[in-house]
Amino acid sequence: xxxxxxxxxxxxxxxxxxxxxxxxxxxxxxxxxxxxxxxxxxxxxxxxxxxxxxxxxxxxxxxxxxxxxxxxxxxxxxxxxxxxxxxxxxxxxxxxxxxxxxxxxxxxxxx
Amino acid sequence: xxxxxxxxxxxxxxxxxxxxxxxxxxxxxxxxxxxxxxxxxxxxxxxxxxxxxxxxxxxxxxxxxxxxxxxxxxxxxxxxxxxxxxxxxxxxxxxxxxxxxxxxxxxxxxxxxxxx
Numbered sequence: 114x115x116x117x118x119x120x121x122x123x124x125x126x127x128x129x130x131x132x133x134x135x136x137x138x139x140x141x142x143x144x145x146x147x148x149x150x151x152x153x154x155x156x157x158x159x160x161x162x163x164x165x166x167x168x169x170x171x172x173x174x175x176x177x178x179x180x181x182x183x184x185x186x187x188x189x190x191x192x193x194x195x196x197x198x199x200x201x202x203x204x205x206x207x208x209x210x211x212x213x214x215x216x217x218x219x220x221x222x223x224x
Numbered sequence: 225x226x227x228x229x230x231x232x233x234x235x236x237x238x239x240x241x242x243x244x245x246x247x248x249x250x251x252x253x254x255x256x257x258x259x260x261x262x263x264x265x266x267x268x269x270x271x272x273x274x275x276x277x278x279x280x281x282x283x284x285x286x287x288x289x290x291x292x293x294x295x296x297x298x299x300x301x302x303x304x305x306x307x308x309x310x311x312x313x314x315x316x317x318x319x320x321x322x323x324x325x326x327x328x329x330x331x332x333x334x335x336x337x338x339x340x
Contacts, residue, residue, distance in 0.1 A: 117266075145325045156315065156333040157267070164325030202266055204329060209280050212257065212317075212329055214266035 115140045115207035119215035126193055127223050134188040134218045136203035141181045148177050148188050149202045151217070157202065161188070193222045226250070228332035230316050236338045237306055245301045245335045249318030256299050257329070258291055259315040267315055273299060274321060306339045313337070 116139040126132050136146070144165045149157040161177040163170045163186065169178050176189040190197060200217040207213060229248040237243055249256050255274055259267035269283040276296045284290070288306075293299040303310055313334040319327040 119266075145327065147329060149329075149331075157317075157329075157331040159328055159330065162326070162328050166325065204267075209272075210255070210274070211269050211272050211280050211283075213269055214259075216264075216266040 115143075115205050115211075115213040117203060117205050117213050117215040119201075119203060119218050121218060122216065123219040123221075125221040125223060128193060128195060130193050130222075131189070131191050132193055132220070134190070134201050134220070136186040136188070136205075136215055138184050138186075138205040138213075140205070140207060141184050142208060143181065143205050145206065146177075146179055146186050147204045147212070148175075148186075149204065151200045151202060153199075160201075190220075193220075195222045195224050198222050228316055228318055228330055230314075230332035230335050232335055233333060234336045234338075236340065238340050239306060239308060241306050241339075243303045243306055243337060245303075245314050245337070247299045247301070247316030247318075247332060249297065249299070249316070250330055251297075252320070253318035253330075254296065254321030255319045255327075256293060257317045257319075258299070258301050259317065261313045261315055261334070270301070303337075306337075308339045311337055311339045 118137045148160045163179040174191040202217045204212045204214045258270040261267045271281045273293045288304045291301045315334045317329045317331045
């Protein structure tokens with residue numbers, strides 16, 4: 114079974130700061146890793162998908178990296194804004210094609 | 225459909241009752257997943273279908289939970305003799321299936337179940 118861990122559990126930063134969210138996984142035989150955003154009381158929105166052959170993926174102010182050998186992925190958010198406040202979740206597949214999630218990082222960006 | 229559709233969006237029931245939650249995945253997506261999310265937690269894997277068959281049901285917490293996908297499209301999650309601890313948001317997701325690195329999990333908005 115794939116075990117996914119996210120640290121920190123919560124993060125509070127002033128507006129404009131750059132920040133990094135961390136995701137680690139135990140089974141490195143993955144074919145991709147996905148990052149999601151979840152607003153309170155809402156469903157999950159896909160942010161970035163990194164395929165196993167890639168090391169980075171970028172979308173606007175977001176950059177996700179993947180290091181399979183160390184079982185780690187990071188989500189970098191540049192120039193944070195209050196609208197970035199949400200819970201960020203990562204998901205990694207297990208060998209049977211199930212996807213397992215971390216418990217998320219709750220981000221608060223203070224205006 | 226254009227997205228993953230889940231009904232009902234909210235369900236309030238009494239302890240001991242039977243509940244059905246429905247998921248309509250993106251058209252053409254062969255893989256379908258059910259998750260359960262409690263407050264402050266990440267989604268917990270319940271069951272995964274590839275086509276009509278349950279490829280992995282190891283996440284179902286006990287035999288009160290059952291899911292079907294008879295025609296390889298719409299899926300129904302069934303909960304018998306509901307307990308207060310079953311209260312959570314039940315999320316459904318679908319992908320194109322297979323072990324493709326490009327498979328993006330697309331989620332529905334969820335069904336919030338409250339057992340009184």
